[in-house]
Amino acid sequence: MPPTLLPPATPDCSDTGPQAVWQHGVCSHDVDELAAGQPQWSLQYTQLSRGAFLGQAQIVQLPGVRLVRERATRAVWQRGALGQGHIGLALPLALPGHGSFNGQPLAPDSLMLGPSEQLSLCLPEGFDLIAIVVDATLLQALWQQLYQRAPSAWIHRQLVLPARPGLAPVVRQLHLQALAGLQAAPQRLQDPLAVQHLRDALLVQWIEALPAQITADGLDTGEARHRLVDRACALVAAQPDQADAPLTLLQLCRQVGASPSTLDRSFRSVLGMAPARYLRAARLQGVRRALRQGAAGTVQDLAARWGFWHMGEFAAAYCRQFGELPSRTARPG
Numbered sequence: 001m002p003p004t005l006l007p008p009a010t011p012d013c014s015d016t017g018p019q020a021v022w023q024h025g026v027c028s029h030d031v032d033e034l035a036a037g038q039p040q041w042s043l044q045y046t047q048l049s050r051g052a053f054l055g056q057a058q059i060v061q062l063p064g065v066r067l068v069r070e071r072a073t074r075a076v077w078q079r080g081a082l083g084q085g086h087i088g089l090a091l092p093l094a095l096p097g098h099g100s101f102n103g104q105p106l107a108p109d110s111l112m113l114g115p116s117e118q119l120s121l122c123l124p125e126g127f128d129l130i131a132i133v134v135d136a137t138l139l140q141a142l143w144q145q146l147y148q149r150a151p152s153a154w155i156h157r158q159l160v161l162p163a164r165p166g167l168a169p170v171v172r173q174l175h176l177q178a179l180a181g182l183q184a185a186p187q188r189l190q191d192p193l194a195v196q197h198l199r200d201a202l203l204v205q206w207i208e209a210l211p212a213q214i215t216a217d218g219l220d221t222g223e224a225r226h227r228l229v230d231r232a233c234a235l236v237a238a239q240p241d242q243a244d245a246p247l248t249l250l251q252l253c254r255q256v257g258a259s260p261s262t263l264d265r266s267f268r269s270v271l272g273m274a275p276a277r278y279l280r281a282a283r284l285q286g287v288r289r290a291l292r293q294g295a296a297g298t299v300q301d302l303a304a305r306w307g308f309w310h311m312g313e314f315a316a317a318y319c320r321q322f323g324e325l326p327s328r329t330a331r332p333g
Helices: 031-036 136-147 168-184 186-190 192-208 219-237 249-256 260-271 275-292 299-305 311-322 326-330
Strands: 022-028 042-047 055-062 065-072 076-081 086-094 110-115 119-123 128-135 159-162
Touching: 022 031, 022 168, 022 186, 031 042, 031 055, 031 076, 031 275, 042 275, 055 168, 055 192, 065 086, 065 168, 065 192, 086 136, 086 168, 119 260, 128 136, 128 168, 128 192, 136 192, 168 186, 168 192, 186 192, 219 249, 219 260, 219 275, 249 260, 249 275, 260 275, 275 299, 275 311, 275 326, 299 311, 299 326, 311 326
Parallel strands: none
Antiparallel strands: 022 055, 042 076, 055 065, 065 128, 076 119, 086 110, 086 128, 110 159
């Protein structure tokens, strides 16, 4: 992965009109900055694996359609919303480890499909991903033109589907060519006819890559595991607001109403790791977030709020997780 991503000359990325056209790049060594740097979306990222983080995203907004490429050096759990009234489709370019979408496992040629209001995507170290987020009204109209019928109800579910044989490479090539071409020649975005041709060609290719037959096999199991993990993680995230010491795994199991083995299977299925490992990563992320936001208190105070009482062990664990000491995070530059 190159160390920087070219940030193109960018018009107003707050433009949300139906004919909005702009492009934007973000590159960061902090997972929160990568999430916040994607305009108009409300995202929260958690770094799951250890080591210094580098992530980048390239975004192109066309009328009714947003193109994205995102990659990072560390495993990340992405949650949040991509606005309202849109449908998202995504496809890995590189998936060198465990990944899941709404609790469903990913394969190298998996297409992810679902409404934009709720995202839950776990990606491994070294992931590389392309995606397209489409205005639902535009998608429905195009679908009607292509197939003389409205999309089926499954388009409003969060699904992992196998790409139609032979079409995943075609989608990848066209998507990457579009991003590279617009980055090299941003003036093309000022040509409405060229923009429309590009947008329509991409949309048709993404839609054609969907399998002819859609099934929801395993969806209920994946969703149930995802809900359990979500409840457990919400309890962990609320911990600094509570007077008690950090939850033990047994206490967590009791509060979410699951056995240790059920909780373990769910975490491994959704996040690719055991609950104890996630709890530690989430607590370290909580300290890092507080340090970067300039929260009141010393490093020791903030660490204690997240249940780290031994400063030597905490500093070592923090450095393994983020590639720097907490004192460096507190005083960037």
